[in-house]
Amino acid sequence: MQNPPRTHIVGAGLIGASLGIGLAAEGWDVTIEDNDPEAQALARSIGAGGAPGDDAPELVIVAVPPSAAPAVVAAALGRYPEAVVTDVASVKAPIADAAAATGASSRYVGSHPMAGREISGGLGAQGDLFKARPWVLCPNGATAEAVALVSRVPEVLQCDVVTMEASAHDAAVARVSHAPQVAASAVAAALGILDADDVALAGQGLRDVTRIAGSLPGMWADIARMNRTHLIETLGHIIDDLEDVREADDIGEALTDLIDRGRFEVARIPGKHGGASRDWTPVTVIVPDTPGQLLRLLSHTAEVGVNVEDISIEHSPRQPVGLTTLYVLPARAADLIAALERQGWEIAAS
Numbered sequence: 504m505q506n507p508p509r510t511h512i513v514g515a516g517l518i519g520a521s522l523g524i525g526l527a528a529e530g531w532d533v534t535i536e537d538n539d540p541e542a543q544a545l546a547r548s549i550g551a552g553g554a555p556g557d558d559a560p561e562l563v564i565v566a567v568p569p570s571a572a573p574a575v576v577a578a579a580l581g582r583y584p585e586a587v588v589t590d591v592a593s594v595k596a597p598i599a600d601a602a603a604a605t606g607a608s609s610r611y612v613g614s615h616p617m618a619g620r621e622i623s624g625g626l627g628a629q630g631d632l633f634k635a636r637p638w639v640l641c642p643n644g645a646t647a648e649a650v651a652l653v654s655r656v657p658e659v660l661q662c663d664v665v666t667m668e669a670s671a672h673d674a675a676v677a678r679v680s681h682a683p684q685v686a687a688s689a690v691a692a693a694l695g696i697l698d699a700d701d702v703a704l705a706g707q708g709l710r711d712v713t714r715i716a717g718s719l720p721g722m723w724a725d726i727a728r729m730n731r732t733h734l735i736e737t738l739g740h741i742i743d744d745l746e747d748v749r750e751a752d753d754i755g756e757a758l759t760d761l762i763d764r765g766r767f768e769v770a771r772i773p774g775k776h777g778g779a780s781r782d783w784t785p786v787t788v789i790v791p792d793t794p795g796q797l798l799r800l801l802s803h804t805a806e807v808g809v810n811v812e813d814i815s816i817e818h819s820p821r822q823p824v825g826l827t828t829l830y831v832l833p834a835r836a837a838d839l840i841a842a843l844e845r846q847g848w849e850i851a852a853s
């Protein structure tokens with residue numbers, strides 16, 4: 504295996520710092536910069552890369568906001584004439600166009616890791632953020648050598664590499680990423696007429712649908728402007744479906760049709776780690792709302808030797824108990840339930 508390429512990251516926020524931590528952990532020589540001195544200092548202090556030295560990078564990763572990416576990619580192609588340049592922005596065609604305009608697009612490969620968080624900045628950085636997630640490569644006019652070099656990033660971070668045309672990528676992510684953000688924010692915004700007590704009635708359904716409604720608007724405003732045509736087309740389909748429900752003579756029939764189509768499509772979404780859907784059994788336990796109870800539950804689970812694959816906690820402020828769901832391998836669920844019941848836990852569902 505060749506040595507990892509000397510890699511320089513421009514943009515030390517959530518994605519840039521996560522890449523820096525992940526690549527440095529794999530032994531890559533990584534440097535990082537940001538035009539915000541505080542973001543730069545933070546990224547360097549958390550191990551996302553050092554200060555650039557005398558040696559020019561072989562690979563440059565641009566991880567700046569989408570609206571800044573076309574100019575920063577073009578600048579990087581000029582500043583590092585021997586390097587291959589990639590970027591991680593959520594929209595790809597405008598950046599491919601900017602790279603083509605420099606005449607150096609043979610050294611530019613677009614990237615889009617399909618992983619992120621609803622928070623920005625290096626403080627949220629995680630070195631394993633991209634593991635087992637799709638990583639889209641848009642080679643456009645790049646050489647095979649440039650594509651092979653950029654591919655080493657998702658390969659070493661254990662991502663699932665997918666190669667696409669930039670415009671096909673932008674059309675697809677309008678549906679799988681950009682419109683979902685708009686829909687989540689619209690559902691959350693509709694809570695506005697409720698007082699706090701009514702909002703506190705929320706169950707897990709609202710939480711599932713609105714997690715990304717906590718995102719900051721800056722990146723999404725950029726994305727919407729840069730992928731406007733595809734986003735508007737997708738929103739048009741969603742609005743048509745909602746209007747069909749609102750205008751129907753029989754709202755139940757219209758909703759049945761919408762839910763049936765949704766059930767069919769949601770079954771096509773791969774599991775949370777980007778691979779095939781995981782077949783875990785949920786075991787939901789009633790947990791008293793007093794200090795130390797969750798720790799007790801987890802230590803009783805560990806005593807039976809059952810690994811918790813995932814966990815969710817649902818708790819309304821006025822309730823003396825919460826619901827904790829442990830997701831375990833199906834073959835271990837019965838043992839776990841029996842052991843927890845022996846310890847006096849009440850199982851709400853499994």
Ligand SMILES: NC(=O)c1ccc[n+]([C@@H]2O[C@H](COP(=O)([O-])OP(=O)(O)OC[C@H]3O[C@@H](n4cnc5c(N)ncnc54)[C@H](O)[C@@H]3O)[C@@H](O)[C@H]2O)c1
Binds near residue numbers: 517
């Ligand atoms: N957040 C996500 O969920 C996610 C997921 C995949 C891809 N992306 C893409 O990754 C890119 C970065 O997103 P993020 O969430 O890390 O944003 P962020 O706001 O956390 O970080 C962006 C950083 O870029 C810096 N910056 C801005 N202009 C710069 C310039 N000209 N030179 C150097 N630094 C500059 C900012 O100071 C900031 O620290 C975006 O293009 C976004 O579309 C984001």
Ligand SMILES: O=C(O)C(=O)C[C@]1(C(=O)O)C=C[C@@H](O)C=C1
Binds near residue numbers: 618620680681715
């Ligand atoms: O998980 C999240 O919080 C995200 O919003 C990540 C997410 C997405 O899946 O839509 C958001 C934008 C990026 O371009 C890629 C990934």
